Amino acid sequence: MNSIDRLKDYHSTRLQAMRSLFEIVEQSSEGTVIVDRDARIVWINERYARRFGLADPAEALGQPVERVIPGSLLREVAHSGQPILLDMLDTPKDPLVVMRLPVRDEDGRSIGAIGFALFDELKRLSPLVRHYLSLQEELASARSLLQARQARYSFAQYIGTSAAVLEVKRRARRGAASEAPVLLLGETGTGKELLAHAIHAASPRAHRPFVSLNMAAIPENLLEAEFFGTAPGAFTGASRKARPGKFQIAQGGTLFLDEIGDMPLHLQGKLLRVLQEKEFEPVGSNEILFSDVRLITATSCDLEEAVRQGKFRADLYYRLNVLPIHLPPLRERPEDLPALCEAILGQLGSDHTLSPAALALLARHDWPGNIRELRNLLERAILLGDDPYLDEAMLAAALGPLPPPAPAAVAAVTGENYRQAMQRFERELLENALASAGNALEAARRLGLSRSTLYRRLAALGISSR
Known part of the structure; x- marks a missing residue:
């Protein structure tokens, strides 16, 4: 076969394939229409004509496509030469x-457009739509x-x-x-949780979750489930669905454990394993x-003493104490009081302001509740x-009445050490x-502490609370 014959065979095969493709799509679609470059209908099948109220397809020939099919975009496709592969058309x-494709001549110029109505019952697409909506809901929930x-x-x-304060920030x-x-x-009240938030916000994990858990606020028998989550029906009364723990929720982000000194010993071993493995x-x-979690912990107790006591x-402790940051109590930084009050x-x-004498009074106070107590005091004074x-x-x-200062002289006489x-001072303060x-x-409330x-x-x- 010479080159001319091969070229003819190529064109013949191409035309036959296009004719077969058109027939297959036209027969399986709910409607087909063809327009010229001026968007006038040159052919429409009977099914499509009947859908738009025409008894005879010939009635549509030569008419602008929008007059027969309101909302049609075939004119746009014929002019631009760009297809619109999937779209919704109200009828x-x-x-x-529907799907809209340009029709081109042998030189590749757009000379019209062809439209196929693929489905008239959207329920055929319902599995895909349901899957799409489900993914959208999951994405919205995750973002929330x-x-x-x-x-x-x-x-x-x-x-x-x-x-x-500058050293703390550094x-x-x-x-x-x-x-x-x-x-x-x-x-308590020195701003440990605030600083944990700030560290996360300035870290490469800032776009990931920040999850906090207060050891003192969760009953001991529930702490392990809070940490690691539970499998379905893990214990009597448990949900039949798996419940994620804080380590799963914080995945990729930061987990802040407040009052880490109150963590039970058996859970300390499991936390150590997570950090190591x-x-x-x-x-x-x-x-x-x-687990891919960055850990920040906080405590108001002396962890070194707790280690010595076996608690x-x-x-x-050595794992957690990589970068210790001591947040100073308010009484050790009275020069910050004006800025804090403002x-x-x-x-x-x-819009209240404080007199110099008022600021001097605040500087003399011991602030056992620190900044939390200062906030409570200012709010009470405003009210x-x-x-x-x-x-x-x-x-x-x-x-209110200021608590008496610690009797240092008595401590010296009795031979008490600092702790x-x-x-003794804390016991007297709380009892009073x-x-x-x-x-x-x-x-x-008076002490500026949480209950x-x-x-x-x-x-x-x-001390008994009664």
Whole structure:
């Protein structure tokens, strides 16, 4: 076969394939229409003509396509030469899934367009639509959960310019740039959770979840499930569905464990295994899950003393204590009080200002509840006073009687060390607060502590809350 014959055979095969393809699509579709370059109908099959109210397809010939098929985009395809492969077309009967293709001459110029109505019953597409909608719902849910678990604070919200605060921020920024565990140490109310949020927000994991868990707020028998999740029906009363734990929810992000010193010993060993092996098993499951979580922990207790007393594992302490950051109590940075008061008043939506004497009074206070206590005090002063200018008398009334200072002289006489003296002072402070307040809730409010923190300290000191 010479080259001319091969060329003829090529054209013949091509034309036959195109004719066969057209016949197959036309016969299986719900309707077919062809228009010229001016979008006038040159051919329409009977099914399509009847759908649009024409008894005879010949009635449509020569008419603009939009007059017969309202909403048609065949004119656009004929002019642009670009196909519209899948689209929805509303019709008086039912919506149609349609495909529109350009028709070209031998030189490749667009000379018209052809449209196929692929489906007239959308239920044929329902499995695909359901799958698509399901994926959309899952994506929306994931976005919602991620947004709810984003960091709420930045370093700008850890307020202060004292040397101690600047050192905290320097170390915290170093921690944000690394994957090393960070251990936040400080009294209650010093801003440990705020700083944990800020470290996450400044880290490469900022776009991933930030998940927090307070060891003191969860009953001991539920902590393991909170940590690692549960398999379906893992124990009596458990859900038939698997329940993810905090390590799964925080995957790829940051897990913040507050009051880590209150973690039970048996759980400390399991946490150590996760840190070392990067894997864990949900409760009641034999499945091993991989863990990619950055850990930040915080405590208000002395972990070194807890290790000496056998209440905290030494190996876990060394794992967590890679980058310790000591958050100074408010009484050690009185120079930050003016900026803190201004920021807190702004957060409360107040235009109140403090007199120099009022600030001097605040500087003399010991602040056992630290910044949390300061916020409570300012909010109480705003509610109790009518004057936008807060003076010393107004703050003194809101502050109430100041607790007596620690009797250092007595400690020296009795031979107490620093820790013993501080425990005695704390016991006296809490006992006096309970006696004057009448109940634990009011005592916690006056001290600027959360109720759970007060109960924990009372239990540690052996003081009855009644």
